[in-house]
Amino acid sequence: MLLEGLHLPLITPFYPDGRLYLRKLEHNVDRYSKTPVAGFAVLSEPGEPSLLSDDETRQVLETAIGAAAETKVMLAAVSRDSVRGTLELVETAANLGYDAVLLRRPMVLHPKAVRESITYFRTVADRAPIPLVLYSTASAVPVEVVSELAGHPRILGMVDEGVDARRIEAILRTTAEVKREITVTHVFAAVTGRMSVPKESSAGATFVMADSLTEGGAAVAVAPPKPGIKTRIKTVGFQYLTARTAGMLDGLRAGSVGAMPALAAAAPQACYEVLAAWKDGDLPLAETKVRRLAAAVTHVEGGLGVPGIRYASDLNGYFGGFPRLPLLPLTGVQRQSVETAMAAMRS
Numbered sequence: 001m002l003l004e005g006l007h008l009p010l011i012t013p014f015y016p017d018g019r020l021y022l023r024k025l026e027h028n029v030d031r032y033s034k035t036p037v038a039g040f041a042v043l044s045e046p047g048e049p050s051l052l053s054d055d056e057t058r059q060v061l062e063t064a065i066g067a068a069a070e071t072k073v074m075l076a077a078v079s080r081d082s083v084r085g086t087l088e089l090v091e092t093a094a095n096l097g098y099d100a101v102l103l104r105r106p107m108v109l110h111p112k113a114v115r116e117s118i119t120y121f122r123t124v125a126d127r128a129p130i131p132l133v134l135y136s137t138a139s140a141v142p143v144e145v146v147s148e149l150a151g152h153p154r155i156l157g158m159v160d161e162g163v164d165a166r167r168i169e170a171i172l173r174t175t176a177e178v179k180r181e182i183t184v185t186h187v188f189a190a191v192t193g194r195m196s197v198p199k200e201s202s203a204g205a206t207f208v209m210a211d212s213l214t215e216g217g218a219a220v221a222v223a224p225p226k227p228g229i230k231t232r233i234k235t236v237g238f239q240y241l242t243a244r245t246a247g248m249l250d251g252l253r254a255g256s257v258g259a260m261p262a263l264a265a266a267a268p269q270a271c272y273e274v275l276a277a278w279k280d281g282d283l284p285l286a287e288t289k290v291r292r293l294a295a296a297v298t299h300v301e302g303g304l305g306v307p308g309i310r311y312a313s314d315l316n317g318y319f320g321g322f323p324r325l326p327l328l329p330l331t332g333v334q335r336q337s338v339e340t341a342m343a344a345m346r347s
Contacts, residue, residue: 039073
């Protein structure tokens with residue numbers, strides 16, 4: 001599976017009383033599907049996964065993939081501290097059609113528990129029906145763990161919140177020998193599992209006489225299967241993506257193939273333009289696009305976190321709404337600061 005491009009971390013909408021607002025999740029995913037993002041990360045850190053029960057987690061996973069365009073890569077963040085609990089949710093994600101799962105290091109493990117971390121990721125990867133992507137949040141996955149796991153055939157790469165250039169370079173250096181052949185479209189975009197499933201199409205329907213099926217004589221329309229997509233093979237390495245908006249360009253310079261910045265939930269087009277300029281080889285334009293994001297990165301993502309991203313999303317026509325307690329909505333002063341910071345990115 002190709003992980004290049006911008007992957008948007010979805011927020012989880014709630015009613016003011018804290019119940020899941022699944023209709024608004026559908027609204028957001030449908031609108032985001034019309035943007036040039038490569039895929040969605042469901043219940044990554046901006047989605048507040050620790051505030052949801054397992055049943056709510058399943059509801060969110062089902063709703064998000066049901067509203068997503070089939071061309072978008074779908075990543076499900078389903079980490080639990082136990083291997084057993086994680087595998088149960090991995091199975092759910094696989095059954096729903098997700099392309100891969102995002103897994104962070106269990107919170108019960110000490111940051112220096114290298115052997116235990118490797119055991120956790122490897123055991124899940126060995127048993128999971130779909131591939132894994134390592135997810136390094138504030139509880140960072142050590143470089144030596146990444147190096148040990150990179151060659152596993154079912155671990156595609158990692159999403160990393162670390163913005164230290166030395167860490168990025170160390171990860172890419174220790175995983176440089178990993179090479180895989182993957183299937184992509186004829187324009188070198190990702191081929192998702194949902195794209196590969198044959199679907200009936202009303203176009204070009206043919207008629208079959210019903211008496212060939214029953215004793216009647218009326219004609220029955222039978223749609224031919226959807227034509228298969230044209231694909232080709234591409235060789236990729238261990239795919240690294242940065243998860244910090246502020247570190248997008250630094251990550252690209254160091255060798256990352258894409259990004260999963262939290263601010264993309266509020267400004268997907270503005271975040272995408274950084275990657276697009278870099279891909280076109282226009283570094284000055286990419287730097288200009290990063291500077292455009294600077295105020296929002298500082299005041300919204302960095303200063304206010306998820307509640308700030310929620311309000312910024314509201315400003316751009318996506319549903320942010322209230323966070324779930326114990327997180328609190330923004331004050332009037334904070335809302336004004338978000339409006340100022342987002343002024344250059346209002347859609």
